Amino acid sequence: MPLDARPDEDDATLLARYARGDAGAARALTVRLVPRAHAQAFRMLGDVAEAEDVVQDAMLRLWRIAPDWRTGEAQVSTWLYRVVSNLCTDRLRKRPRTGVALDDVAEPEDPVPGVEARLQEQARHAALREAIAELPERQRLALTLRHFEEASNPEIADRLGVSVEAVESLTARAKRALAKALKGRVAALGYEG
Amino acid sequence: MKVAPEQSDPDGIDQMLDELAALPAPDPSGDLAARVLADAEMHMPAPDPSGDLAARVLADAEMHMPAPGGRPANIPWWQQIVRGIGGWGAVSGLVAATATGFVIGLGAVGETGVDTLWTLGYDTYYDTDVGLDAFGWAFEEG
Numbered sequence: 001m002p003l004d005a006r007p008d009e010d011d012a013t014l015l016a017r018y019a020r021g022d023a024g025a026a027r028a029l030t031v032r033l034v035p036r037a038h039a040q041a042f043r044m045l046g047d048v049a050e051a052e053d054v055v056q057d058a059m060l061r062l063w064r065i066a067p068d069w070r071t072g073e074a075q076v077s078t079w080l081y082r083v084v085s086n087l088c089t090d091r092l093r094k095r096p097r098t099g100v101a102l103d104d105v106a107e108p109e110d111p112v113p114g115v116e117a118r119l120q121e122q123a124r125h126a127a128l129r130e131a132i133a134e135l136p137e138r139q140r141l142a143l144t145l146r147h148f149e150e151a152s153n154p155e156i157a158d159r160l161g162v163s164v165e166a167v168e169s170l171t172a173r174a175k176r177a178l179a180k181a182l183k184g185r186v187a188a189l190g191y192e193g
Numbered sequence: 194m195k196v197a198p199e200q201s202d203p204d205g206i207d208q209m210l211d212e213l214a215a216l217p218a219p220d221p222s223g224d225l226a227a228r229v230l231a232d233a234e235m236h237m238p239a240p241d242p243s244g245d246l247a248a249r250v251l252a253d254a255e256m257h258m259p260a261p262g263g264r265p266a267n268i269p270w271w272q273q274i275v276r277g278i279g280g281w282g283a284v285s286g287l288v289a290a291t292a293t294g295f296v297i298g299l300g301a302v303g304e305t306g307v308d309t310l311w312t313l314g315y316d317t318y319y320d321t322d323v324g325l326d327a328f329g330w331a332f333e334e335g
Contacts, residue, residue, distance in 0.1 A: 021239055023233075026230060026234070029233075056229055056232065063237070143210070175206045179206050183204075
């Protein structure tokens with residue numbers, strides 16, 4: 001993608017310009033927001049095509065809300081992160097359950113070294129994604145921002161509009177919920193803890 | 194990303210999350226950007242009206258703006274007619290001209306009426322009072 005054509009203007013300003021009919025602002029927002037949203041969707045879904053569909057859907061919602069956007073109430077990037085997260089969650093919840101145990105995975109007839117490990121890895125990722133999708137929204141956002149976006153607790157607090165202590169609590173509860181959801185399957189998924 | 198464990202990780206959750214976060218995320222395809230921009234174009238509100246239009250509207254507003262302390266906005270319909278004609282002076286002139294025309298018109302009709310009456314009277318007198326008829330003429334002439 002080309003470089004950001006309007007680096008001096010923040011997202012809200014560009015969105016306001018788009019709402020006034022500035023097509024160049026739409027291009028600048030696309031260049032700025034789509035790669036990050038796509039990376040987020042890919043980590044949550046593990047599928048390139050699905051991630052692209054989610055990003056297109058999320059950006060479409062942004063274009064639609066542009067005329068009613070209230071500058072100062074929320075950051076555009078945070079709003080988009082939340083929309084992408086919710087769209088990914090919807091898709092994960094509609095997916096058929098993977099049955100994460102390796103017992104459900106057929107053994108290859110002539111196992112090639114690494115194949116079993118690769119299958120185990122895929123099963124592990126699928127199980128973790130399903131468990132993340134089942135988290136309450138704020139726990140899910142705090143957890144993914146912390147681990148996938150490399151955001152610090154103060155940054156997460158700022159983006160979610162909560163205190164740093166609340167962020168620590170949200171991530172801790174999220175991890176406990178994941179551990180509970182994956183209980184008994186961690187060893188099968190390749191972790192001994 | 195390796196998040197520094199704030200506590201022990203007996204369930205391996207941090208390790209799993211780190212592994213998932215380390216997955217290389219591919220760059221979005223150019224097709225995605227094209228789709229997003231097409232959506233943006235489709236849903237883009239109409240552009241702001243040009244400055245020229247705004248200037249013309251303001252000029253119209255200024256032209257039709259009442260003078261400070263001018264007449265109130267609600268003017269009775271008959272006052273609007275009087276003002277439209279040109280004021281009370283114009284109304285007076287119009288009334289005078291109308292009256293004059295009416296009088297002249299009456300005179301012309303009166304004159305025509307007198308002639309008509311006179312002609313009719315003459316004919317009647319001639320026929321009835323003199324009493325001449327075809328038989329009389331024939332008697333006198335023998």
